[in-house]
Amino acid sequence: MEYLVRIIEILVWPGVALIALFVLRRPIADLIPMLQRLKYKNLELEFQRDLDKLREETRDARLKTTLPPSDESVVVDLDYYLQQVRESSPRNAVIEAWLGLESSAVSTATHFKLMPKRARVSASSALKALVTAGVLSDNDMRIINELRFLRNKAVHELSAIISEYEAAKFLEIARDVTDIIAGEAWQKYGGCSG
Incomplete structure (x- = not known):
């Protein structure tokens, strides 16, 4: 009898864990893409968001956009500034790139x-206005929302580790989205307001 009790004691926790995994498999699977790092005892796994895929989607959309004329020296200065920030603090580079997009x-x-008359001017109201005007597509907004998720992680999760690689990809994607915003508006409205 003591032998049977001991076997049950040994099997109870693994059984509970397996049942919990089975019941929670879908919510857990939905969380995995959002994980940055998983650490358990000596096992440490890092999960990177699929920035390369997002980068390719943005690059494709960017290539379809004609950019308005701009002062190239300003662009070069901004790129240089963001590169310097990225090298010293990837987290701050993500924040700066997001502010540029906004x-x-x-x-x-x-x-x-x-913008509607007397509307409070904010980044979110501007983005909504750009969608309503047909400047930004649903796919553009999906990309922007994914960037917002990453920016929120950089701002609000003090333990989040943002690599220089991730920051560089974020900067590229944010730059392309910024070009899409300007280019699509320029194409749609012919470079003149109203």
């Missing part, structure tokens, strides 16, 4: 008078 959305929406 600034582009706000300035484009206000320049082309896409």
Whole structure:
């Protein structure tokens, strides 16, 4: 009898764990892509979001966009600045790139008078106005929302580790989205406001 009790004691926790895994398999599977790092005792696994896939999607959309004329020296200076920030602090580079994307959305929406009169000007209201005006597609907004998720991770998760590689990919994607915003608005409205 003691032998049977001992076997049951040994099998109870693994059995509970297996049942929990079976019941929670879908929610756990949905969380895995969002994990940055998983550490258990001596086992440490890192999960990188599929930034390369997102990068390719953005690059394809960017190549279909005609950019408005711009001062190339400003672009080079901004790229240099973001590269320096990325090398010293990948987290801050993500934040700076996001702020640039938001600034582009706000300035484009206000320049082309896409915001409702007396509307509070914010990045989210500017992005909504750009979608409503047909400047941004649903796919563009999906990419922006994925970037927002990563930016939120950089800002709010103090333990989040953002590699230089991830920051570089984020910067490239944010730059392409910024170009898409400006280029699509330029194409749709012919470079003149209102």
